[in-house]
Amino acid sequence: MTEVPGPDGPEASIAAALDDAAATLLAVWEAARERTTSRLSSAQLRAVMVVEQHDGINLRRLATRLDMLLSSASRLCDRLVAAGMLEREPSRTDRREISLHLTPEARRLLAELRTDRRRRLAGVLAAMSPAGRQALLVGMREFDEVAREREDATEPPRGLPAPAAPPAPAAPPVPSARVERTVGWQRGGPSVTRSA
Numbered sequence: 001m002t003e004v005p006g007p008d009g010p011e012a013s014i015a016a017a018l019d020d021a022a023a024t025l026l027a028v029w030e031a032a033r034e035r036t037t038s039r040l041s042s043a044q045l046r047a048v049m050v051v052e053q054h055d056g057i058n059l060r061r062l063a064t065r066l067d068m069l070l071s072s073a074s075r076l077c078d079r080l081v082a083a084g085m086l087e088r089e090p091s092r093t094d095r096r097e098i099s100l101h102l103t104p105e106a107r108r109l110l111a112e113l114r115t116d117r118r119r120r121l122a123g124v125l126a127a128m129s130p131a132g133r134q135a136l137l138v139g140m141r142e143f144d145e146v147a148r149e150r151e152d153a154t155e156p157p158r159g160l161p162a163p164a165a166p167p168a169p170a171a172p173p174v175p176s177a178r179v180e181r182t183v184g185w186q187r188g189g190p191s192v193t194r195s196a
Helices: 010-036 042-053 059-066 070-082 104-126 130-154
Strands: 086-090 098-102
Touching: 010 104, 042 059, 042 070, 042 086, 042 098, 042 104, 059 070, 059 098, 070 086, 098 104
Parallel strands: none
Antiparallel strands: 086 098
8 A cells, every 4th residue: 555645745754754763863962962061051052052153153143043032042141151151252343242252161062072972973873784874974964954055044144133024914013022033944943053
């Protein structure tokens, strides 16, 4: 009997299978995080990784990347500064903005995390067939490339404010309403961040 794809098409069943497999990968990552960066929460670690990728990022862009309210991102950064992970300095391009940078301690912590994570991944990969390892690598590289392109398409150019949502025709815009950013490939999930 031929399997009939659901209303979302065959991609939905592939996404479900990938979600199951990704849970195992995330468990390996989480074990490395717990061992290496137990003093940082997952949200704090994500913020550190974003700042690593975008050295000098301002608070507004960081909040967008993390899909957080500006006030929440500000409190998160306060905690990271207090923990010795982030430094703030006035932006070189706009003195009204604050640039965020990693401290040497944060860089050392990320290096330890990657070493431990890669050691754990290598142990799993060693038990896979060469064909399976190659297929995984090719698929993950393409997934990474497409996800990054989609994320970049949703972010406004650097230095420009995010476009405001157009007002509804029948009602004026509400000033206090929060405009949520749709992450390119998954709404409500974490932004895609390069971690290795």
